[in-house]
Amino acid sequence: MILTPDENTASPVWVKSSYSNGEGAECIEWAPEHAAATGEFLVRDSKDTDGPHLSLTSAGFAGLVEFAKRHG
Numbered sequence: 001m002i003l004t005p006d007e008n009t010a011s012p013v014w015v016k017s018s019y020s021n022g023e024g025a026e027c028i029e030w031a032p033e034h035a036a037a038t039g040e041f042l043v044r045d046s047k048d049t050d051g052p053h054l055s056l057t058s059a060g061f062a063g064l065v066e067f068a069k070r071h072g
Helices: 032-038 058-071
Strands: 028-030 041-045 053-056
Touching: 032 041, 041 058, 053 058
Parallel strands: none
Antiparallel strands: 028 041, 041 053
């Protein structure tokens, strides 16, 4: 599911993925505190912080991490 930012909800704390390129390109961010509190894993493009983000289940997030590991 892709969600657009909503000004009526609290903004999650975003963290850059450890799988992101160290030069700042190809970066994604996720919201670990939000995931721990809700079970919903939010992921966004760090270059478009005002843009939409993905909302993943824990299984979907695990699949994304596995994909990043294989295709790093």
